[in-house]
Amino acid sequence: MPILEVNNLEVRFPMREGELIAIRDISFSIDRGERLGIVGESGAGKSVAAFAILRLVGRPGYISGGQILFEGNDLASLSPEQLRQFRGNQITMIFQDPMMTLNPVLTIGTQMIECLQTHKGMRRREARELAVEKLRSVAIPSPEARINQYPHELSGGMRQRVVIAIALLTDPEIIIADEPTTALDVTIQAEIMELLLELCEKHQVALILITHDLGVVSEITQRAIVMYAGRIVEEGPTRSIIEQARHPYTQGLINALPERTRPGQRLNQIPGSMPTLMQIPPGCAFHPRCEHVTDVCRTQVPDYTRFDHSRVACHWVAVQEQTSV
Amino acid sequence: MIAFFIKRLGQALVVMIVISLIAFSIQDNLGDPLRELVGQSVSEAERQALRDEMGLNDPFLVQYWRFLKRAVKGDLGNSYFFKRPALEVIMEKLPATVELVMGATLIILLFSIPIGVYCAINPRNWFTRLMMGTSIIGISIPVFLTAILLIYLFSIELGWFPSFGRGETIVIFGGWHTGLLTSDGLMHLVLPSVALSSIMLPLFIRLIRSEMMEVLEQEYIRFAWAKGLTRRRIWFLHALKNTLLPVITVGGVQIGTMIAYTILTETVFQWPGMGFLFLEAVNRVDTPLIIAYLIVVGLIFVVTNTLVDLIYGLVNPTVKLTGGEA
Numbered sequence: 215m216p217i218l219e220v221n222n223l224e225v226r227f228p229m230r231e232g233e234l235i236a237i238r239d240i241s242f243s244i245d246r247g248e249r250l251g252i253v254g255e256s257g258a259g260k261s262v263a264a265f266a267i268l269r270l271v272g273r274p275g276y277i278s279g280g281q282i283l284f285e286g287n288d289l290a291s292l293s294p295e296q297l298r299q300f301r302g303n304q305i306t307m308i309f310q311d312p313m314m315t316l317n318p319v320l321t322i323g324t325q326m327i328e329c330l331q332t333h334k335g336m337r338r339r340e341a342r343e344l345a346v347e348k349l350r351s352v353a354i355p356s357p358e359a360r361i362n363q364y365p366h367e368l369s370g371g372m373r374q375r376v377v378i379a380i381a382l383l384t385d386p387e388i389i390i391a392d393e394p395t396t397a398l399d400v401t402i403q404a405e406i407m408e409l410l411l412e413l414c415e416k417h418q419v420a421l422i423l424i425t426h427d428l429g430v431v432s433e434i435t436q437r438a439i440v441m442y443a444g445r446i447v448e449e450g451p452t453r454s455i456i457e458q459a460r461h462p463y464t465q466g467l468i469n470a471l472p473e474r475t476r477p478g479q480r481l482n483q484i485p486g487s488m489p490t491l492m493q494i495p496p497g498c499a500f501h502p503r504c505e506h507v508t509d510v511c512r513t514q515v516p517d518y519t520r521f522d523h524s525r526v527a528c529h530w531v532a533v534q535e536q537t538s539v
Numbered sequence: 540m541i542a543f544f545i546k547r548l549g550q551a552l553v554v555m556i557v558i559s560l561i562a563f564s565i566q567d568n569l570g571d572p573l574r575e576l577v578g579q580s581v582s583e584a585e586r587q588a589l590r591d592e593m594g595l596n597d598p599f600l601v602q603y604w605r606f607l608k609r610a611v612k613g614d615l616g617n618s619y620f621f622k623r624p625a626l627e628v629i630m631e632k633l634p635a636t637v638e639l640v641m642g643a644t645l646i647i648l649l650f651s652i653p654i655g656v657y658c659a660i661n662p663r664n665w666f667t668r669l670m671m672g673t674s675i676i677g678i679s680i681p682v683f684l685t686a687i688l689l690i691y692l693f694s695i696e697l698g699w700f701p702s703f704g705r706g707e708t709i710v711i712f713g714g715w716h717t718g719l720l721t722s723d724g725l726m727h728l729v730l731p732s733v734a735l736s737s738i739m740l741p742l743f744i745r746l747i748r749s750e751m752m753e754v755l756e757q758e759y760i761r762f763a764w765a766k767g768l769t770r771r772r773i774w775f776l777h778a779l780k781n782t783l784l785p786v787i788t789v790g791g792v793q794i795g796t797m798i799a800y801t802i803l804t805e806t807v808f809q810w811p812g813m814g815f816l817f818l819e820a821v822n823r824v825d826t827p828l829i830i831a832y833l834i835v836v837g838l839i840f841v842v843t844n845t846l847v848d849l850i851y852g853l854v855n856p857t858v859k860l861t862g863g864e865a
């Protein structure tokens with residue numbers, strides 16, 4: 215049984231101009247210890263999906279449909295108090311910008327110890343020792359001193375290490391990392407990513423890694439989801455997605471990778487840009503940018519075409535499949 | 540820490556010199572002190588002799604320097620009216636004013652934080668709407684009007700609280716007359732304190748609410764929710780601590796401003812404090828007393844601001860008490 219199963223998740227934001235559907239029909243599952251990548255351009259709905267899993271959609275948004283099952287239990291059936299005890303305990307999060315994630319007026323220690331006190335009922339001293347140990351495990355030098363410091367006394371990279379330590383503190387089943395290195399210096403991005411990978415492997419924690427960097431996804435994850443305008447357009451094993459992407463959008467993303475570009479050449483960006491949620495075109499949301507567009511793409515939202523380990527939402531792929539069988 | 544104090548001391552000195560200069564130069568523009576001292580019957584020649592004797596005909600700077608030299612020793616001249624050292628007269632009235640300001644400050648602290656926080660957490664609640672509406676009204680009604688309304692309602696109509704004077708006081712250390720230790724004194728303190736807080740309280744409620752709402756939008760609050768902390772901890776530790784930091788700075792300045800409002804409040808309630816005394820001194824053109832008042836108030840202002848900065852530096856970890864940031 216997968217540890218987490220998300221079925222047809224939908225999140226809406228009531229706006230003055232009407233309701234925006236930020237994500238729709240999001241379904242995936244993740245096994246114990248598995249690492250899943252979620253890729254997509256800015257605004258694709260990756261963060262909304264991540265917060266929705268913890269049932270923490272920012273106001274005025276709300277979950278308008280679907281199901282989230284953790285170890286087979288529907289999270290919607292939990293009381294607010296049970297949900298609170300679940301958050302930050304079974305599933306923890308790592309945010310994008312470590313400069314904004316930690317509370318500026320509380321010490322690192324306070325922000326770590328409180329997790330253990332609420333979730334594990336630990337006493338202060340005990341919690342403090344564990345916190346120091348976790349800081350050491352994320353390679354923070356002299357953790358006994360650091361634990362008494364405030365966030366502003368640490369560099370960005372160090373702060374993200376602290377956030378990772380917090381995410382690991384309660385021995386969660388799943389860590390959701392929402393672009394954990396985007397805000398960091400390029401030189402330390404790889405370092406942090408490597409640390410995250412190492413710790414997840416060591417503790418057998420499942421990882422949901424959100425990013426717009428396909429390169430990182432290919433290095434870290436076993437399975438990947440590609441999102442476009444609030445929908446999953448392709449899902450499959452990371453290797454097959456990188457090596458034989460089926461959806462024209464995924465293919466476009468891969469062609470745009472720096473490795474695929476000869477030196478001196480401009481990056482092969484997909485022409486055009488992703489529509490905002492207010493102006494999602496009818497039919498397949500990607501059709502205005504697609505080179506294989508046909509009439510049906512303009513009117514009908516594509517269903518998923520299933521393969522052995524993957525699925526793709528694309529009329530063009532579906533037609534090819536039918537003719538090849 | 541030492542650098543911080545030296546810097547603040549320097550600032551305080553500059554402020555005090557400016558205040559003393561202003562206070563002193565008022566002297567020439569506030570009628571003729573001689574008229575107050577001597578009767579109409581004194582001849583012009585005698586007046587001139589007296590002026591010379593008092594040094595009132597000396598050049599401005601000479602007079603100012605003489606004034607400064609004495610002021611540093613605590614000698615601000617004799618009150619024309621009381622015929623006693625002005626500073627002594629002022630200091631006798633200081634406890635009444637300080638206790639009034641303390642009363643008002645206590646009311647502000649006690650009500651503005653819970654109400655401000657509540658209104659930030661429940662932005663659409665009927666109580667919040669009510670508070671936001673009434674606070675606008677509270678801010679725009681002048682203090683003396685509030686004071687009169689309070690007297691009419693709670694003193695004349697309901698008879699709950701006295702409206703006149705300080706009531707029974709007792710002397711504690713150093714000749715400080717306090718009304719805080721007798722029930723009569725406390726009853727007398729209620730209406731003046733409420734009146735004095737009537738502008739600052741709504742101001743603070745609104746300030747705390749808007750700061751808190753801003754804080755609640757921050758990424759670290761979102762992270763706190765994702766950590767599964769209790770609402771209590773998120774609101775009253777994570778959010779409130781960040782909310783109160785800027786409020787402390789504004790609050791310090793406002794306490795200073797409140798001293799100015801005491802003039803009105805004390806007059807309406809016949810509260811025997813410095814503000815009441817000051818108004819009387821102005822009416823009597825009692826220049827030494829006016830100057831002494833301005834200097835004492837200036838001193839209080841400087842001291843409270845320094846204290847507030849100090850507290851701010853202690854509670855805000857991102858501020859180091861060096862001369863630079865603080």
Ligand SMILES: Nc1ncnc2c1ncn2[C@@H]1O[C@H](COP(=O)(O)OP(=O)(O)OP(=O)(O)O)[C@@H](O)[C@H]1O
Pocket residue numbers: 227234236254255256257258259260261262263272273274275426491
């Ligand atoms: N609080 C909100 N109110 C209204 N709309 C929102 C809100 N939060 C998100 N949205 C909508 O959801 C869309 C998806 O946002 P989301 O933050 O999930 O994108 P993302 O894929 O994480 O992008 P990025 O890579 O920039 O983080 C946004 O374009 C926005 O229209």
Ligand SMILES: [Mg+2]
Pocket residue numbers: 260261262392
């Ligand atoms: Mg995002």
